[in-house]
Amino acid sequence: MHDSDASVHRLLGPNGRAVPAIDKEFPGVVTGNEVDRAALGARVFGDRDALVRLEAIVHPLVRQDTKRFLLQAARRGAKLVALDVPLLFEGGLWREVDFILVTSAPRFLQLQRALRRPGMNADKLHGIVARQTSDTVRRRHADLVLSTGQPRGVTLRLLRRALGEAKNRPARCWPPRAYVPKRKL
Numbered sequence: 001m002h003d004s005d006a007s008v009h010r011l012l013g014p015n016g017r018a019v020p021a022i023d024k025e026f027p028g029v030v031t032g033n034e035v036d037r038a039a040l041g042a043r044v045f046g047d048r049d050a051l052v053r054l055e056a057i058v059h060p061l062v063r064q065d066t067k068r069f070l071l072q073a074a075r076r077g078a079k080l081v082a083l084d085v086p087l088l089f090e091g092g093l094w095r096e097v098d099f100i101l102v103t104s105a106p107r108f109l110q111l112q113r114a115l116r117r118p119g120m121n122a123d124k125l126h127g128i129v130a131r132q133t134s135d136t137v138r139r140r141h142a143d144l145v146l147s148t149g150q151p152r153g154v155t156l157r158l159l160r161r162a163l164g165e166a167k168n169r170p171a172r173c174w175p176p177r178a179y180v181p182k183r184k185l
């Protein structure tokens, strides 16, 4: 499984590959050898242009990281790979996968959970939500919607069933085209 958010954390973390470019574009948000995420968040959430400039730095690197993961998984002969991508629809990656699983909880729960995050407030959340594809559109594009509005145990059971279904899908995108299997001698 590849986690885009974890990839962004590595890129912005100590000696991360995005740190020098971010330092140049957003002076003051790098402390030591890593990005101060709260400071950068304060600069970009609510400022559309700034977020676009940040995305232009970070997204191509996340994409590279994802491609490397896919090639390694293909070489290992993996039967199923999962990509956890918060911006699946915004970034266009939804066109390049065989099965789309959307997690969704009722709006009041989404807001309640998001507002519980450290450093989150109503204004910041508003800026973020305004930049994301709506839950309605996400659900419409899903092959399967996984309810996360119930206790975790229920969600996990549903997830297991969903993975079973994903495995039985004909693979159009897997293995990736860039992957050329080694010829057997």
Ligand SMILES: CC(C)(COP(=O)(O)OP(=O)(O)OC[C@H]1O[C@@H](n2cnc3c(N)ncnc32)[C@H](O)[C@@H]1O)[C@@H](O)C(=O)NCCC(=O)NCCS
Pocket (backbone or CB within 6 Å): 004, 005, 008, 012, 036, 037, 038, 040, 041, 044, 051, 054, 055, 058, 062, 086, 087, 128, 131, 132
């Ligand atoms: C601005 C940053 C440093 C703020 O970090 P911080 O730890 O404070 O917040 P976090 O990353 O948890 O994001 C908070 C919420 O905003 C959402 N969000 C983050 N970036 C974006 C974006 N470019 N567009 C829309 N929503 C976004 C996240 O999904 C999450 O729900 C960070 O979000 C970032 O580097 N964003 C740009 C890279 C990106 O697009 N990441 C999205 C996930 S791959």
Ligand SMILES: Nc1ncnc2c1ncn2[C@@H]1O[C@H](COP(=O)(O)OP(=O)(O)OP(=O)(O)O)[C@@H](O)[C@H]1O
Pocket (backbone or CB within 6 Å): 086, 113, 147, 148, 149, 150, 151, 152, 153, 155
């Ligand atoms: N059934 C459930 N499924 C998933 N999460 C649940 C469930 N019940 C409670 N939660 C809680 O909901 C929160 C989910 O928050 P989290 O920040 O992981 O959301 P996210 O969908 O990954 O957000 P984003 O993609 O925008 O970063 C967690 O605190 C988790 O403990």
